[in-house]
Amino acid sequence: MTNYASAIGLQDPPERTGLPGAIDPSTVGVAPPAATLARDPIFSIEGLTAFYGDAPAIRDVSLEIYQRMVTAIIGPSGCGKSTFIRCLNRMNDVVPNFKTEGRILYRDVDLQAKNIDPVGVRRRIGMVFQRPNPFPKSIYENVAYGPRVLGLKDDLDGTVEEALRRAALWEEVKDRLKKSAWSLSGGQQQRLCIARCLAIEPEVILMDEPASALDPIATTRIEDLMHELKRDYTIVVVTHNMQQAARVADMTAFFSISKGEEGHRSGVLVEYDDTKTIFTQPKDQRTEDYVTGRFG
């Protein structure tokens, strides 16, 4: 078992263990076991099957996402990670021929119900995308966009500053808020997108491979930020980087591709557990193969 852990970098390198403040090597670098945190489900997904046209992209996914935790979704390309996460805030509505079966309960409300306003859903459940996608406006306007759209115009300056501070970007941009957001580096742009998302005070932040377009330093910053943010927000992060999942996530869900009865290849949830369990004592052979690098 320890082989897996060291293979994916869960364990601390030996030279670090002597550092002041170092704790039990087996837990260093890993988020605390989720068992120590209160498990308070915010999402209950029941038998979710999502179709693009006739082909199911994900099949019969059931899991619970807990409040104020980081939940990572890992798995090979094409296993429906992004489809899954985009179901959680109805982002797939804009895709033609997309439909779902099953239920996505958010605080016991079915998000797929007919009387649900997707705009309201997205206001509560924010999203950060794979590639930084700031608007071609100033830094300030990017953050102010959400509050403006929602009519929260009181103390807009304060809201913008607070959001930028939370996204750990304020110090870098406070003197050039009027500059174009496109003048920022990729990592800064991504943090700006996170700030933009925070400005509307969502409860959940969905991140679709937020660091895959960034260099390691910028990635580190985003990961630090996720740790910081989970005090106040529930974070669901899709990643194809297993080390990242191991570093940031409390809970990890492993998706894989399997062939359905009709021959469609679609994504299924293989295993969902504490991050540590997934990476050190996976119950499913496919998970073990994936996290040890034998597959994918």
Added chain:
Amino acid sequence: MSANAPTADLFRTERMRRRRIVNAFVEIGATVAALLAVGVLVIVVGSVIKRGWGAINVDFFTKTPALYSGFGPRPESGIENAIIGTLIIIGLALLMALPVAVLTAIYLNELAPRKLAGVVTLAFDVLNGIPAIVLGIFVFVFVVVGHGQAAWKASFALAILMVPMIARSTQEVLALVPTSMREASLALGAAKWRTTLSVVLPRPWAESSPERRSRRLARPARQLRSSSRPRSTATPSTSTRRTPSPRSRCSSSPPPSRRIPSSNSRPGVRRPCSSG
């Protein structure tokens, strides 16, 4: 080509010489053709300027054409009426065509079902192919004959001509707005109309302002989309757009930043990530 020496194909051969000759021939042909085309233009414009320069004066712009009986000195004459008439007709035509065309483009690009959009787009392309004179006669027969002349009637004919042209070029520009921009706005809880109004629509204009264009050079190369864009038909609404040059790569070293203190539950052990 002998396969003995690995460097054999580096040397000049008869075949290569023939290729060079063909190449030179084509290059010269293309250059001559281009010169011919430009040459005709130069002759036409040059001749107009040479002969007409003397007639340009203040009166030319401020007087209407005088009747010339053919006897005696030519009276002072100008094209004032043509200038003002053009302004009125184009102005009115724009007022009629622009809102319709831009809204149609938004509908086709943002709202319409794909099949319907395809049909309407095809219809617009067909309309674009109708000669102006046909539309002119059409409007003349139905609106002018028996009802008298009016500037707005001319504008109407012009507007019919303009709508498909403006709609098509606006549509093309809107199609260039990346989906990620729409998604970003939707994910912030903006309704669709709001997204269209404040993100999709302003973007082509933002793209074309020179200030933005220079800033865009500092954009990370990963945002580089296709650098070739369809040339816009020169319409008043979109003629300011230019084809951007391929964006340059920006330096990737991020500036120093404030590190967030790690929470106690997670000692700050960080490793650069490698992709899994």
